[in-house]
Amino acid sequence: MIDLVKNLAAVNRRTKASVIRELLKLTNKPEIISFAGGLPDPATFPAEIFADIAGDVLKNKSARALQYGPTEGMPELQEQILRMLREDEGIIVRPENILVTTASQQALDLVGKAFIDLLDPIIVELPSYIGGLQAFNAAGAKMIGVRGDDDGLLVDDLERRLHQLRDEEEHYKFVYIVPDFQNPSGVTLSEERRRKVVRLAEMYHVLVLEDSPYRAIRFEGKDPHMLFKLGRLGNTVSLFTFSKTLAPSLRLGFVVGHENIIRRLAVLKQSMDLCTSPLCQLLASEFLARGHYRPHVEHLRRLYKTKKEAMVDALARYMPEGEGISWTKPEGGLFLWVRLPEYMNTDELFYEAVKENVAYVIGSAFHCDGSGHNTMRLNFSYPTAEQIDEGIKRLAKVVKANLRKGKPRPAVLAR
Numbered sequence: 001m002i003d004l005v006k007n008l009a010a011v012n013r014r015t016k017a018s019v020i021r022e023l024l025k026l027t028n029k030p031e032i033i034s035f036a037g038g039l040p041d042p043a044t045f046p047a048e049i050f051a052d053i054a055g056d057v058l059k060n061k062s063a064r065a066l067q068y069g070p071t072e073g074m075p076e077l078q079e080q081i082l083r084m085l086r087e088d089e090g091i092i093v094r095p096e097n098i099l100v101t102t103a104s105q106q107a108l109d110l111v112g113k114a115f116i117d118l119l120d121p122i123i124v125e126l127p128s129y130i131g132g133l134q135a136f137n138a139a140g141a142k143m144i145g146v147r148g149d150d151d152g153l154l155v156d157d158l159e160r161r162l163h164q165l166r167d168e169e170e171h172y173k174f175v176y177i178v179p180d181f182q183n184p185s186g187v188t189l190s191e192e193r194r195r196k197v198v199r200l201a202e203m204y205h206v207l208v209l210e211d212s213p214y215r216a217i218r219f220e221g222k223d224p225h226m227l228f229k230l231g232r233l234g235n236t237v238s239l240f241t242f243s244k245t246l247a248p249s250l251r252l253g254f255v256v257g258h259e260n261i262i263r264r265l266a267v268l269k270q271s272m273d274l275c276t277s278p279l280c281q282l283l284a285s286e287f288l289a290r291g292h293y294r295p296h297v298e299h300l301r302r303l304y305k306t307k308k309e310a311m312v313d314a315l316a317r318y319m320p321e322g323e324g325i326s327w328t329k330p331e332g333g334l335f336l337w338v339r340l341p342e343y344m345n346t347d348e349l350f351y352e353a354v355k356e357n358v359a360y361v362i363g364s365a366f367h368c369d370g371s372g373h374n375t376m377r378l379n380f381s382y383p384t385a386e387q388i389d390e391g392i393k394r395l396a397k398v399v400k401a402n403l404r405k406g407k408p409r410p411a412v413l414a415r
Contacts, residue, residue, distance in 0.1 A: 033391035034359045035378040038183065038244075038334055041303065045247050046287070046296055053286045061282055069278035071266050073100025073254065076285035081254055084288065088216075089226055096259040097233070099266055102276045104213055104241035104253035108132050110265045110272075111209060111237065111255075112139030115173045121165055123175040123206075125153055127337075127366030127375070129183045132176055132211065141173075143368035150328065152189030153177060155196040162204040174207035174237075179227060180215040181333025184366045184377035188331060191224040198231040210238040216245050216297050218332035219305035234258045242284055244334065245297055250280045304334065304381050307388060311336060311380040314392035320400055327378075334381040337363075340374045340399065347373055349398055358394040 057065050064074075072078070078095045085091040101107040108131060116122065118140035124133065126145035136143060144165075146157045158175065165172040177197070179189035189197070201208045210227040228238040241253035255265060269275075287293060308330065315327050315338070324341040338360075340346065346362045353359060363375025380388060 029357070032354065032357045032359055033383060033387045033394065035380070035383065035388075035391060035395075036359045036361050037382060038379055039382040040244055040248065040300075040334075041307075041381055044296075044300055044303065046292065049287065049292055050247075050283060053283055053290070057279070057282045057286060065279040065282050067278060069275040069281065071270050071275050072262070073098060073276065074278055074281040074285065076289070077252075077281040080285050080288040084293075085256065089229060091226065091229055091256070093233075093256060094259075097256055097262055099255040099257075099262045099269070100276050100281060101253045101255060101269070102273055103243055103248075103251045104211065104239045105131050105135070106269070106272065106276075107239045107253055107255050107265075108135040108211070109138075110268050111174075111239075112136050112141070113268050114261070114264050115207070116141045117171070121170050121172040123158065123161055123172070124368055125177060125182070126369065127184050127363060127372055128176065128368065129178050129211065130365050132178075133366070133368055136176070145367065145369050145371075148182075148185070148187065150187055152179065152182070152187055152193055153197065155193050155200070158197065159200055162200060162206065166204060172204075172206060174209045175201065176209045176211065177227070178211045178213075179224075180212050181217065181330050181335070183214070183333070184335055184361065184363070185337040186328045186330030186333055186335045187337075188221075188224065194224055194227055194230055198227060198236070201231065201235050206235075208236045210236055212238060213241045213244050214333035215240075217300055217304060217334070219301040219308070220331040228256060234261075237261060245293075245300065246284060246287065250284060252276065252280055252284050301332075304332075307380045307383075307385060308336070310385040310388045311378065311392065314389045315396075318393050318396035320396070320403060323403055325399070335377050335379055338376045338378060340376075341403070342374050343404060344399075344402060345373045346376045349402060352398045352401070353395060356394040356398055358391045358398075360395065 077100055078098050081098055082093065082095065085093060101110065112135045116136060116139035119142050121144055122136055122141045123146055124143050126147045133143065144161055146161055147154055177189065179194065181188055197208060208227055208231060212226065226238065228236045237255060237257040239253065239255055242250055255262065312329055319325050327338045328336045330336055347364055350362055361377040363372035363377065364370060366372060366377065383391060
């Protein structure tokens with residue numbers, strides 16, 4: 001029999017299975033309350049509206065909806081994206097600056113293929129989105145982590161890293177940031193730090209990759225400017241998705257960037273899937289054109305705020321006090337981040353949690369350097385308020401059972 005491993009391409013050998021996907025296989029029992037997935041609440045899916053739109057699209061635009069489409073995206077959806085960027089973000093770009101993708105995960109893969117040569121250094125956050133880490137690892141990147149706090153990426157640490165790479169004449173490519181309600185931590189990069197990041201990018205001639213899947217789901221506070229808005233067209237590339245606001249199964253995202261970058265990404269996309277589903281694009285463009293998008297997102301914001309508050313309240317009620325345990329309190333998005341005492345290992349606690357019929361995602365999966373073993377990500381968008389309360393109670397039981405008794409523990413600030 002052929003030696004499959006021996007014959008695999010290097011990119012395949014580098015590509016690792018998603019820790020989240022693998023752990024979710026252990027949580028399929030109906031009695032388990034899962035905080036692990038990054039799933040929207042299915043009750044929010046606008047199924048009736050899509051059914052009505054789908055009928056119209058298939059009746060009146062079937063020749064285009066069921067045919068191949070332009071690699072760059074259907075003009076109707078591009079038009080709605082341009083309008084949304086203009087009205088919501090004050091960003092004025094042209095169709096040449098937009099590439100519609102098969103969700104934002106494809107965009108991450110495209111960026112990795114476009115910019116990363118084997119062992120090229122790139123800078124990522126600690127912690128950082130695991131899907132981005134997977135895509136960049138598959139491309140052969142050497143990832144360098146920069147830590148953050150409640151205001152996001154620590155800019156001084158970023159500058160130190162960039163300075164070091166420049167002095168070593170390393171061919172560093174980009175800085176990858178999830179600036180709004182970051183996955184996994186839930187924190188938002190402050191306005192002041194955004195401006196500093198943009199200045200550093202210009203100073204060190206490095207690209208900023210801004211990944212913004214959750215920006216629309218702000219239910220408290222005020223939006224800082226997008227990095228794309230603060231930077232120059234040529235040094236920032238922004239990624240978006242409709243998976244968190246409309247429906248994951250549409251598999252729709254888009255990239256905004258300089259036309260030369262968009263052109264190169266489009267060429268790479270041609271070899272992947274030729275085009276993103278025209279049918280899904282026309283469904284989404286009609287949803288936006290008919291004015292459904294903003295009321296729908298407002299509903300998401302109200303619902304997810306209630307769920308976030310339920311989780312924060314449950315953590316405060318059930319988790320041990322004064323044990324060096326803390327959690328973030330996001331102003332939007334789908335996740336919050338729990339930090340346990342340094343001696344605890346959430347990789348090991350996960351299996352105890354599953355025995356108690358509750359699940360989370362281990363924090364180490366989001367750290368390119370293997371750190372973060374005392375952290376975990378919790379999702380509040382998918383479970384009900386009742387499940388959140390019961391699930392946190394079960395999780396707190398596991399944490400309490402693993403506390404070291406009788407030893408002083410320093411307080412740990414939330415990240």
